[in-house]
Amino acid sequence: MMSFISYLTNGLSLGSIYALIALGYTMVYGIAKMLNFAHGDVIMVGGYSAFIAMATSWCPVWLAMVITVAVCTVLGVVIEKVAYKPLRSSPPLAVLITAIGVSYLLQNVALLTQTATPKTFTSIAAGAPPFLQVFEGEAPLFFTALKDSPYGDRSPILTISMETFLAITVSLVIMAGLTLFINKTKAGKAMLACSEDRGAAQLMGINVNGTISLTFAIGSALAAVAAVLMCSTYTQITPYTGSMPGIRAFVAAVFGGIGSIPGAMIGGILLGVIELLSKAYISSQLSDAIVFMVLIIVLVIRPTGIMGKKINEKV
Secondary structure (H helix, E strand, O other): OHHHHHHHHHHHHHHHHHHHHHHHHHHHHHHHOOOOOOHHHHHHHHHHHHHHHHHOOOOOHHHHHHHHHHHHHHHHHHHHHHHHHHHOOOOHHHHHHHHHHHHHHHHHHHHHHHOOOOEEOOOOOOOOOOOEEEOOOOOOHHHHOOOOOOOOOOOOOEEEOHHHHHHHHHHHHHHHHHHHHHHHOHHHHHHHHHHHOHHHHHHOOOOHHHHHHHHHHHHHHHHHHHHHHHHHHHOEEOOOOOHHHHHHHHHHHHHHOOOOHHHHHHHHHHHHHHHHHHHHHOOOOOHHHHHHHHHHHHHHHOOOOOOOOOOOOOO
């Protein structure tokens, strides 16, 4: 039972990171109606930014986080202005090819500047004690978390690391804040209006170009946070670090219903849990196949995803 809880907790942690990345995909698609396949490489840039900042002796962890978010936010806006804005009226295929080109450009710049040698990331929770340790014969789970007495030399049967706790907590706080921002602020309501009908939103006086740039900025900032949380858990950074998490997060966005913010959250968390449980109980080599198989089954049953809306096209 404790092993299952441990796997489930780690799955929630991984799923929370996927959800943060998937939010960037789903926001850009919902408003700009394009798939930003360079989003995974923004994560890689965020990982290297945090690594370089934290390797500097005078830079505390909180400042490294601020620097990482700032770098990724600026990068996201620059990518939108330089690569995507000129193609706003182009066919979707042209935008898709451009996004893939931007992805390869970021990877090769990282290869030239950082080389292919993996860098070891220092966790933001380095040196912190585990959030929770449970020992056989001790009090129930939640009471054990509050106990102050030492446990001696016994080995714990369940340990929840501080990295796992931070990933889940930070992701939940950000998701709640983003939901409030979208539903309660003027800029958020402008995003909702643009996602419904960009032409009508422009006629109503909404700055569509500014709203799309803001969407890229927010999505890239979320990617920066996800990069720090992911690298704190898995510690290795290479120029290809963001590729597979980016693909999995895209799957999570489609799984939950691309264009739906709650769907991206649910899809990301479910994807992380399915991946970790399949690795633990079926096969680590088949975990990706199982994830994609579940996606196919969901899309066969519900083509728009779990929370996606069916769009009736006018003819």
